[in-house]
Amino acid sequence: MAKCRICQTEYQPFIDFGPMPISNNFLSEKDFPREYFFSMKAGFCHSCSMVQLLEQPAADVMFHDNYTFFSGTSRLMAEHFKKFADDIKQNYLSDKASPFVVEIGSNDGIMLQNFAEAPYRHLGVEPSANVARVAQEKGLNSIVRFFNLDTAKEIVTAHGHADAFLAANCMCHIPTLHDIIEGIAHLMAPGGVVAFEDPYLGEVIRNTSFDQLYDEHVFLFSLHSISAAFAQHGFELIDAKPLETHGGSMRYYLSQKGKRPVSPRVKQLLQEEVNLGLLLPETYDKFRLGCEQIRDDLKYLLIKLKRDGKRVVGYAATSKSTTLLNYAGIGPDLIDFISDTTPLKQGKFSPGMHIPVLAAETLQGNYPEYLLLFAYNHQKEIFAKEAQFAKDGGKWIMFVPNVHVVE
Ligand code: TYD
Numbered sequence: 001m002a003k004c005r006i007c008q009t010e011y012q013p014f015i016d017f018g019p020m021p022i023s024n025n026f027l028s029e030k031d032f033p034r035e036y037f038f039s040m041k042a043g044f045c046h047s048c049s050m051v052q053l054l055e056q057p058a059a060d061v062m063f064h065d066n067y068t069f070f071s072g073t074s075r076l077m078a079e080h081f082k083k084f085a086d087d088i089k090q091n092y093l094s095d096k097a098s099p100f101v102v103e104i105g106s107n108d109g110i111m112l113q114n115f116a117e118a119p120y121r122h123l124g125v126e127p128s129a130n131v132a133r134v135a136q137e138k139g140l141n142s143i144v145r146f147f148n149l150d151t152a153k154e155i156v157t158a159h160g161h162a163d164a165f166l167a168a169n170c171m172c173h174i175p176t177l178h179d180i181i182e183g184i185a186h187l188m189a190p191g192g193v194v195a196f197e198d199p200y201l202g203e204v205i206r207n208t209s210f211d212q213l214y215d216e217h218v219f220l221f222s223l224h225s226i227s228a229a230f231a232q233h234g235f236e237l238i239d240a241k242p243l244e245t246h247g248g249s250m251r252y253y254l255s256q257k258g259k260r261p262v263s264p265r266v267k268q269l270l271q272e273e274v275n276l277g278l279l280l281p282e283t284y285d286k287f288r289l290g291c292e293q294i295r296d297d298l299k300y301l302l303i304k305l306k307r308d309g310k311r312v313v314g315y316a317a318t319s320k321s322t323t324l325l326n327y328a329g330i331g332p333d334l335i336d337f338i339s340d341t342t343p344l345k346q347g348k349f350s351p352g353m354h355i356p357v358l359a360a361e362t363l364q365g366n367y368p369e370y371l372l373l374f375a376y377n378h379q380k381e382i383f384a385k386e387a388q389f390a391k392d393g394g395k396w397i398m399f400v401p402n403v404h405v406v407e
Contacts, residue, residue: 002054004045005175005219006229013041013054014284015210015291017327021351022057023214023319028348035352040323042213042220044284048228051201051220051284053213056175059127059146076381078110080245081168084197085114088164092193093120099163102155102187104147104180105170109135116140123159125151148176152183161189167196169246172219181233191259194235196252201225202276203248205283207401208290210327211320212247222278223270226252239263247377247400295328297403302334302372311368312397314338315382316375317345317357324374324399326352335372339363363389370405372397 001010020040027035041054093099101115106124108131115122116139124142126132135142145151155162165184174180184194199212201220212220219225227237238260239253277283305312314321317340324330331353338350341360348357367389373396375382383390390396396406 002043004048004050005052005177006050006225006232007045007048009045009047011043011045013043014281015288016041017210017213017323019352020215020326021322023216023322023351025351026317026345026348026357027351032349032354037352038215040213040215044281045225046281048225049222049279050225050228051222053215053218056218057215074378074381076378077245080243081111082114084166084168084195084251085111088166088193088195089120092195093163096163100159100161100189101164101166102162103166103168105167105173106135106140106142107131109138109140109142111166111168112140112142113138121159123155125155147183148179149183149186152187156187161192162187163189163192165192165194165196169198169249171196172198172221173216175218177219177229178232181230181235185233185235188256191255193238193260194230194252194254197243197245197249199246200242200248200250201278202250202273205276205278205287207248208287208294209247209400210287210291210294211318211323211400214319214323216319221250221252222273223250223252223266224273224279226254227270230254231257236262237266240266240269242269245377291327294399294403295324298324298397298399299328299330299334301397301403301405302330305370306334310370311336312370312372313363313368314350314355315371315373315386316340316378317342317350318374321374322351325350325355329353331355336368337362338374339371367392367394369393370395370397372399376400 003010017040019037021035021037038055038057043054044051098119100121102123103112104125106112106126112122112124124135125145125147126142127146129144132142132144198221201222204212204220223240234257235254236257238255241251243249243251312335314335317338332355335355337356337358339360340357345357346359398404
């Protein structure tokens with residue numbers, strides 16, 4: 001039994017992924033013996049409907065000065081964050097003279113850079129110093145800190161209350177969600193907007209994309225669970241918007257209760273969650289069976305290709321791939337290497353399974369017969385970039401929503 005982090009109700013896990021390493025800990029051979037593993041199990045709280053990992057490594061094991069995830073690596077994501085910023089400016093900040101925008105998990109400033117000019121005032125709060133430094137080098141105001149009530153108090157003293165609080169792919173990382181919301185409650189000006197987006201539970205269930213669960217993603221949110229968590233601090237959902245990013249995300253908009261009109265979309269999306277079965281325990285048992293199917297089908301396919309003498313290379317050393325590879329037990333015996341554009345990951349080995357990670361250029365003129373696409377959330381961009389691979393007869397292996405080969 002575990003206790004829900006949101007409402008303290010006791011619940012059972014519905015899936016056990018086994019021992020799991022830190023998803024972004026791309027490591028050198030000398031560090032293999034010291035590698036950190038935790039037991040990764042996920043559960044569903046019957047009371048507030050939050051889906052969460054039972055155990056999560058300490059925050060400083062995951063977010064530190066050598067954090068290997070840089071948000072700015074994808075061109076389409078830069079466009080996405082510009083649109084996010086425009087939405088906030090037009091719909092929530094246009095009546096303010098000098099709006100103050102705070103973003104947490106601001107990484108290399110990919111979103112914040114859209115608020116860098118007057119009339120906006122901005123501040124990023126980012127715990128990993130190396131990525132925050134990249135933002136600072138771009139001239140963005142970014143402090144190296146975890147966000148909580150104390151940080152919120154410091155910010156209010158130095159800059160005043162915030163008109164917008166933003167986060168992208170960050171809120172679901174934080175097990176002490178109540179501490180964050182307490183900080184938000186202190187930080188926000190009356191009627192200020194809290195807007196954040198994270199991978200959406202509804203899409204994970206629809207697509208069986210279990211790889212969205214890894215050490216950093218301690219929660220998979222839904223409108224129901226977010227409403228329950230924020231209601232405890234006097235906030236209500238005023239809107240929500242489904243997004244295509246990260247294989248299916250949701251952007252939640254909240255404000256202090258009664259301060260802003262509630263969009264009819266909220267009621268509609270809540271009903272869709274009920275229709276999808278997100279409040280029913282049996283949905284999660286069915287999901288587990290789907291995960292086992294993908295795990296077994298992929299392993300079977302890779303073993304078969306190996307026997308047939310085919311080369312398979314992984315495409316993009318994503319955090320998500322750590323869950324898939326370790327859950328399925330797929331290592332360098334089945335995948336030659338993983339190609340990735342992040343310099344910090346290149347020359348290292350994948351967490352847990354220790355598949356070599358090589359520079360994306362390694363692929364040029366040296367395509368294998370098969371590429372296994374780990375970053376399926378960037379499929380459009382990647383298929384366009386690697387058009388030559390398919391032209392030369394190469395085949396993509398996909399595993400979401402099921403294992404299949406794109407001819
Ligand atoms: P993403 O799906 O955002 O990763 P995560 O699961 O960690 O959230 O993908 C980011 C990773 O993918 C990063 O290591 C860079 C790599 N990548 C490539 O190697 N090539 C590409 O064309 C893209 C878009 C990403």
